[in-house]
Amino acid sequence: MSWGFLRDLLSGVNKYSTGIGRIWVAVVFVFRLLVYIVAAENIWKYEHDEFECNIKQPGCENVCFDHFFPVSHIRLWALQLIMVSTPSLLVVFHVAYRENREKHHNQKLHKSPGEIDGGLLCTYLISLILKTGFETVFLVLFYKLYNGFKVPRLVKCDIRPCPNTVDCYISKPTEKMIFLYFLVATSCLCIVLNLSELSYLIFKYSIKCYLKRYSKKCQ
């Protein structure tokens, strides 16, 4: 079980997505998942070992690291990727349900089970809203937990058992900051794509409804 599972999941979703949805999948694969695996993971690999405090007091380093990094950036990033990809499963389940129903009744109930209309449209819109919601929640969480997206070189710590205020140095702060900004930029891009897709679908189906009503009136 690894990131390959997420990749297979998202490839399945791609089939039932709109054009903008496919661009979203490509952005998540290439600019978030791939960057996470080939670059970001290695930067945070030894973050605890390389976190150094100017003191010999046993336990002080551990306590200070835990205070400044309640949840590591890299773990939050992984959680964000998983939570943001999961709402797409709703669409996959709904399509599978439709196909099952058609098999059960032994007749064609829809033009095509993957056609985005009726109930599937609602599911798709809900999945878009959830995706956008999760992205925003994680961005706010990052901002609140770490007081912005900066990673300082030096943090001052005075928690017991540290005897007084002690200087602690974070490893690779600049590199971590660059990748955090990259994460924020790609998250914002994904939010923009989700909102565009939402507007596009709502607009398209409102026009469709309006034209149907208009043609009924004419008849």
Place this chain on the structure above:
Amino acid sequence: MDWGALHTILGGVNKHSTSIGKIWLTVLFIFRIMILVVAAERVWGDEQDDFICNTLQPGCKNVCYDHFFPISHIRLWALQLIFVSTPALLVAMHVAYRRHEKKRQFRKGDQKCEYKDIEEIRKQRFRIEGSLWWTYTSSIFFRLVFEAVFMYAFYFMYDGFRMPRLMKCNAWPCPNTVDCFVSRPTEKTVFTIFMIAVSSICILLNVAELCYLVTKFFLRRSKKAGNPKHHPNHENKEETKQNEMNELISDSCQNTVIGFSS
């Protein structure tokens, strides 16, 4: 999910590329991505552990390392390879869109559609002309831009492509100017020069491909200007000859009919 997945995605684009594009893709995967994964990552693997400063002051090593390596070579290369591969996705999306349109036409039973079944549409190789030419050319242009930007960023950040053995650091909390020693500087220099050389080769291949496409475009235009009667999309030498023969036959038939009636 790793570089193999990128290979799968880009492998599909390979079918619709020019020969130079295929060579570029091979160079990218064998001489850059594979070298990065099997060799370069090991060389830079212990870069911070073995970065040693001549001081016992806690924090000095961390701060000096961060000062001299704001972003590691390895990460910069990984980002460069991702950005340089991404424009090919534009071509993949355009091809997928064209295929989707052809499939839609086929399903509607459009008589204009020249395919016998869906499998033929799936396997078809599109020629690089029309809007696909513009997408393909833009993707090559963006590739060039990204390569150049990253090479410049490398040169700017590390003051050239050499990795020094010794760096002098006096960032706080180091008490004074301290000597810091980089691990495996010669090996790192060798790999850096190798990656830069292969980047340059890729830039040359992209420039050659761009020139080839532009030349082909102008040649095609001048051919069209020379033969205005024929339809631009279904042109080839045999069809031209056949069309000329048909015209001759129809002209001679008309003359015969006129001859009969008179």
